[in-house]
Amino acid sequence: MTTQQLVQEIKRKRSFLCIGLDVDLNKIPQHLLEEEDPIFAFNKTIIDATHHLAVAYKPNLAFYEAYGIKGLKALGKTIDYLNKNHPEIFTIADAKRGDIGNTSGMYAKAFFEDLNFDSVTVAPYMGKDSVEPFLAYEDKHTILLALTSNAGAFDFQTEKIDGEELYKKVLKVSKSWVNGQNLMYVVGATKAEFLADIRNIVPESFLLVPGVGAQGGSLEEVCKFGMNRNVGLLVNSARGIIYASGGVDFAEAAAAKAKELQEQMAAFL
């Protein structure tokens, strides 16, 4: 998918909502455990109930790997279901990968070719040659961790190098990599006050913003400081939507929560 197609979809749906498909079998409605594939059954129902409100879905790989082969099969079925039924929806493999060049190339193959995700999240610690193999794919998107939503973001990301925080260095340096102008970045909503500075460095880039809702970030602040002329934002919500109800009405509850967020977003567009 091209960035232009993503922007069109955002304008059409009046939404920049990304729904995190972080499936925990201890949290899904217990009647689903009788299904042959409870993880996929849950995801399919959530997607069917919310696809008109969201422009992106983001499974976090950890939740699938924790269930072994069974989890990875469910992930495969989920991305296939999305690609087949909703090809206009942007898909994000939240994997936070990164390794030496030839090895990152294998991860890129796994996520972009085999699973056919539109994008993957990548960690910047190992530098240029760990990220460029992902950037080599045309019309696929690499979303680099910049300033994350957790408390540990303050351990290294905000430490200063030559008077400037590491995450700013990551933003600046990564722009110079081959196809670096196509990068998107993870910026946590819990640190919305940093968004103005970030927009100065990467005015055109899309930002994937986790941390609204359960983690305490404010949508209003994110929009105020983070939006650009192409909207330039994907705001993720996972638990707040997918676990809005633990009962048989979980799909309706998820749709209601997604609708609430979509309407808030529409007001900022």
Place this chain on the structure above:
Amino acid sequence: MTTQQLVQEIKRKRSFLCIGLDVDLNKIPQHLLEEEDPIFAFNKTIIDATHHLAVAYKPNLAFYEAYGIKGLKALGKTIDYLNKNHPEIFTIADAKRGDIGNTSGMYAKAFFEDLNFDSVTVAPYMGKDSVEPFLAYEDKHTILLALTSNAGAFDFQTEKIDGEELYKKVLKVSKSWVNGQNLMYVVGATKAEFLADIRNIVPESFLLVPGVGAQGGSLEEVCKFGMNRNVGLLVNSARGIIYASGGVDFAEAAAAKAKELQEQMAAFL
């Protein structure tokens, strides 16, 4: 496995060799492609031929994920084979994971409980709460990226924070985390001259050292600057051993290369 058991095994075998099981179906002997599971067949043959010379095996997850479910089944069979037949051998899931706390906990479950690896490599960028869920497991080991073997290591890892390189900050800060004294660290052999400084900061920690051989690192330098009173080193070689021959004699060729490295190591012990 405890660190003490690893040290005993190093002394018994007079080896601190770790063999990287980075299986690429384009590089393995072509007659193996007729096997039902070529990846596992290759790994099993390499393990059978080298287990008396190595103290650790390290599959890099990217190579398995690149083959989808088939690759991950082969990984499962490989770790099961090692745990059943060679429980004294240290196993490393080279996964370079790291995410917000509850999500890192899911990765820890995947690698430590389901797959039953002894250790996993973890990226430090997201800080304390992304690493501590791994450290919570007793007699499991978390191997934190410090200074990697690739060119991109110089993009951020060696940048100075308050006059000190980021990787040194990672070493110092991580020691203070809950169970941080149990951390091991990845330090590339291609940067052996940095090992003296690293040993000053983490004198007791085990270092996993990739980059000897194919990437150009020197075993002599690694030993000179990196060894401590418990040896404290695991030196990884992958391509140089497992692809020593692409023919039907690949197992013998791998054993010969491993033996050569083991003998060089014994001379430094």
